[in-house]
Amino acid sequence: MTSSSSERPPLTPELPGPELLRWYWLKEELTQFARTLGIRTTGSKQILTQRIAAYLDGRIFTEPTVARPAPSTQLSGTLTGDMMIPVGQRCSQVVRGWFLEQLGPSFRFDKAMRGFFARTDGTQTLADALDHWYATRNMQQQEPAAQFEYNRFAQSWYKLHPNGSRQELLAAWRAYRNQPIDKRGRA
Known part of the structure; x- marks a missing residue:
C-alpha cells in the first residue's frame, strides 16, 4: 500500500503504520482493530493510534508513563x-x-x-x-487541543461560515475526515 492512496484503506494487519497515520479513524474503530491484533486497547485515541502503528511496523511501543497525583x-x-x-x-x-x-x-x-x-x-x-x-x-x-480534532474543525468552519447549519457542518466534517491528512485543507 502506498502513501499516495486517495481512498481510506481498510484496517488490516497488512496496513503500514505510516498509512494508518495518514487517515482519520474513530476511536471505536481503532479499539476494535487493536482487539483483533491482540494489543492493548486502553489510553487516549492518540496513544492507541501510535501503539497500533508501532505494531503494524514491527516496532516496540514504549507506553507513556502517567504521573498520578498523590x-x-x-x-x-x-x-x-x-x-x-x-x-x-x-x-x-x-x-x-x-x-x-x-x-x-x-x-x-x-x-x-x-x-x-x-x-x-x-x-x-x-x-x-x-x-x-x-x-x-x-x-x-x-483553539481546542489537537486531540479534539472535530472541535477544532467546527470552530474553524463556523468562523468561515457564520450562518452555516449543523447539517452543513457535519457534511463538511465527513468530507474533511475522509481525506488523508496530507491532502486536507482547513475548514
Whole structure:
C-alpha cells in the first residue's frame, strides 16, 4: 500500500503504520482493530493510534508513563467561597455544581479554569477561582487541543461560515475526515 492512496484503506494487519497515520479513524474503530491484533486497547485515541502503528511496523511501543497525583482531599458537601482548594482538586461535579450556582448555566470548565485548578497550591479559595473565571472571560478564545480534532474543525468552519447549519457542518466534517491528512485543507 502506498502513501499516495486517495481512498481510506481498510484496517488490516497488512496496513503500514505510516498509512494508518495518514487517515482519520474513530476511536471505536481503532479499539476494535487493536482487539483483533491482540494489543492493548486502553489510553487516549492518540496513544492507541501510535501503539497500533508501532505494531503494524514491527516496532516496540514504549507506553507513556502517567504521573498520578498523590491522593488528596477533595472538596465535598456544601461549598462556600472561602473554602481552600486542596492541591490536586479535580474539576468534579461538586465543584461544577458550586460554579453553576454562582455563574449560571453558561459555566464550563474551560482551559483557563482547568489550568487554575491544576496550578493550585492549597492557598487559593473558591472565591479566587471565581475571580479567575471573571478575569479570563475576555481572553481570546484558544483553539481546542489537537486531540479534539472535530472541535477544532467546527470552530474553524463556523468562523468561515457564520450562518452555516449543523447539517452543513457535519457534511463538511465527513468530507474533511475522509481525506488523508496530507491532502486536507482547513475548514
